Amino acid sequence: MDAAVACFRRRGFHQATMAEICAEAGVSAGALYRYFSSKADIIGAIAEDKRGESDQAFLRAAEEEGFVPAICLAARDFFEKFAEGDGSLIADIFSEAIRDDAVAEPLRKSDAQSVKIFMRAVEAAQQRGEIDANLAPEAVTDTLFAALEGIGLRRAFRRDINTEAAVSQFRALAERFLEPHK
Amino acid sequence: MDAAVACFRRRGFHQATMAEICAEAGVSAGALYRYFSSKADIIGAIAEDKRGESDQAFLRAAEEEGFVPAICLAARDFFEKFAEGDGSLIADIFSEAIRDDAVAEPLRKSDAQSVKIFMRAVEAAQQRGEIDANLAPEAVTDTLFAALEGIGLRRAFRRDINTEAAVSQFRALAERFLEPHK
DNA sequence: ACCTGAACACCGTTCAAGT
């Protein structure tokens, strides 16, 4: 999987060949297919692996510094991955997951995991009065994830690698969206 | 191009073969390559063609009914495309555009066109007091586009085809984001 | 000038043979 990540980073999902991944990993094609059933399966496994990597860091930050600073930290992390050239990889993951149910299913599971962690932080922040109590925690979480991914994809599309600007854009949206209303 | 759209709809960008597109269009491979320099070029041309199709409808609605109802109308339009199965096509367009500059360049041009039209509507709405005057029109536009695309992609990923729920989700975000602050 | 379609190059996947 490390070998695949290296190849996908270098050349993108569709440009990277199985032969390259085999060479990088030092195994034969047959051996690779013993562990992954297809190329799509590899990207699925990678995505699953990366997901939730930052969940723990986010949870800690949310308790110490408040909700908005914590999601902005997570957002910076996410945008930095795009700036480093993983933008097309993430778009590929989306496109494979949307097309291929076999790829999507494990991803939906780990996504649901992240959503759950996020939701708990939203509820805690609502009790502290940081987030409008009228908002449904699950809808808030889904919307914030969608906004984060949308901003990242759009920035990659526009070749805009200014991470700080992306974080500011996300923060401005999040602050106004979450702000308690009388 | 109509033939290509039919094939991509049916089987997705990567599954559809050039031979199928040729058959559907009733031309030979050589003839196709006279008009499009590659498969990626076809999807680029399609995306360019679709963009801005709804810009005019949006502009009219924005003047008659106010900004938020008008973008919700545009959003419904967009989400309906996803529900009809164009979700993976849009993800593919993103992924090709992010990878391949030759695909991205014409798309960025027509995207900039849409952004300009949107921005004018934002400014008008700010003068009518519908949108907070402190928000920068270009940032607002980019953020709303990102949120729209992000919500659409996430819904496609989750296989959630409830268009009305998606529109409500987008409206809730837009209302709070745009709302004037004292 | 424009088109045809067989041929080419390439790549994901398999499977008979090896250890």
Next chain:
DNA sequence: ACCTGAACACCGTTCAAGT
């Protein structure tokens, strides 16, 4: 049991030959 890598099937692209 597990691995190897040649072979297979398939598909995007080209170009010599045709009109």
